[in-house]
Amino acid sequence: MKVVKFGGSSLANGEAFQNAINIITADPERRVVVTSAPGKRFATDTKVTDLLISYANKTIANEDPTKVVDEIFGRYQAIGAYFDLPVEKLAPLKERLLALPEKKYPNNNYLLATFKAHGERLNAHLMALILQQLGYRARFVTPEEAGIRVTGTPNNACVLAETYENLSHFSFNKDELLIFPGFYGITLAGHIATFSRGGSDITGAILARGLHASIYENFTDVDAIYAANPNVVDNPQPIAKMTYREMRELSYAGFSVFHDEALIPAIEGNVPINVKNTNNPEKPGTMIVPDKDFQPTDIITGVVSGKHFAALYLHKYLLNKQAGFTLRILQILAKHNISYEHMPSGIDDITIILDRNAIDDQLVDVICNEIQEEINPDRLEWIDNYAIIMVVGEGMRNRVGVINDILMPLAEKNIAVPMINQGASRITIMIGTYDIDADEAVRAIYHRFFAN
Incomplete structure (x- = not known):
């Protein structure tokens, strides 16, 4: 049935x-x-x-x-x-x-x-x-x-x-x-x-x-889910088959064909999903399947950008020596009912990435003031024009040199990369850039992996 x-x-x-x-x-x-x-x-x-x-x-x-x-x-x-x-x-x-x-x-x-x-x-x-x-x-x-x-x-x-x-x-x-x-x-x-x-x-x-x-x-x-947004990349490759977790990762940054929350009941029930076109029902569409026994045919499955992000950057010397430093920041966000998306960090730096649609300018000033008073960082910066590029593929897990292959075309295009993060699952590489460069970054990465 x-x-x-x-x-x-x-x-x-x-x-x-x-x-x-x-x-x-x-x-x-x-x-x-x-x-x-x-x-x-x-x-x-x-x-x-x-x-x-x-x-x-x-x-x-x-x-x-x-x-x-x-x-x-x-x-x-x-x-x-x-x-x-x-x-x-x-x-x-x-x-x-x-x-x-x-x-x-x-x-x-x-x-x-x-x-x-x-x-x-x-x-x-x-x-x-x-x-x-x-x-x-x-x-x-x-x-x-x-x-x-x-x-x-x-x-x-x-x-x-x-x-x-x-x-x-x-x-x-x-x-x-x-x-x-x-x-x-x-x-x-x-x-x-x-x-x-x-x-x-x-x-x-x-x-x-x-x-x-x-x-x-x-x-x-649409006939299928594509490896990139057709509004950004001309005639992108359709995805024949992908895993649930690939779809979840891509949906996070902007794939809008399929409501990503809808995957959860299907994942729990191990029910395959077939995304098809009502106007071309004879076409195979895209199959979304459990990752068990899945054999990828490409290194990456898709690349997508989300431009609805902002970032709060903090720098403080010896940050890594201060117990509870991050907790105090998160308590300020929690007090204002603000959830954060990601928090890449170094020994003296933290970048807190937020959904820009969930926070207005007045609230930005409030939390920045409270962080300044509570933490007294050496540097506090609000980056309003942030974008995240998600490069996703089950084929990346056992592939050496993928990060180099992703970053090289960006360097050739002189696209700045202020943040890079790889998930524990090893199927996702997240790149932070500026919204003005996001589309060009997607095109550069797509053509590196799919042009031939």
Whole structure:
């Protein structure tokens, strides 16, 4: 049995729905379908999730939401009309949409989560109705019914272990198609909570593990995952097969095809993942597999850059002789709820790398002032234009001279490398550089390993 997930662009309109249905019904092993909310139909279009956020905000502000509600329902109505779905079949969808402001929520965060989740919920219900209209035995299954339980905050939920126990007891007929909405689960108190955005990928992986799928097929709008960003490198090599941990490392710095958190349930369940293109389903796509017995064909699998970083550099003589020096810095960060990404260090130096999106300028000044007062470093510098290059490959583990092969083309391009770090797994080399050089660095490394 296969679990199949479709992204928002793959379910944006009637034609896209038909394409997805052709894929679903082409393989009798595809029994579980996970839907995203309808995405953009064209470049200037608005995603249904964004419309639902607007609906939620208008509800909170006691503003008239009629226009945005009509626009949201119009998206589902147009898809139904494409399949000549009787108007009365859509009535439950509209009733549920209109009833959202009348529900009781613990606070506005829960309200927002519930509104957002309905992009997926209504789309899954619609998919089941259309499949039934076409003569297939399809069943709409909600997270409540399946027992997908979550904890955490309303808009950043985490799956609970009991979910897998619930799914192991979930009964269904082998000849029916099960249509699940992605993106959300149910808290222990019975409220809707969403995974982080893009979380339909997470739902698909949860179901793949919980229902013991043979494979999890994630359909998106690209033919494969590539060895570099096609917006940075022209015609990069597609990756035929990669390991879970390679994907995790690459996702960290910017691979956005696949939601990296979605890998966790699949890793835990040892379920292979196949990333495929909805518009070219006959292409093999990229297989993501466990690392056990994996035999790499290339030295590196991919190279990617992330430009959303900043760095705090401290220099103090005899730093290595002072017990608790690093702890005092981390306590300041923890006090302000700031997590750090990496902390390469020397005997007199520490560089603390942070996610720039998670800290504003005011907070930068506050923590720098507190570190200055607490530590009194000889030098304290905030580097705002930091970038990280991730060079990833299972083939690097037993290869001598890879670091030289990576740094040589950067030196030839006169690209500064203020930081380099190799992970304990030996499959990742992390390079710190400046954001202005990041794209050129990626191109230089890519061509060194893949040009021939």
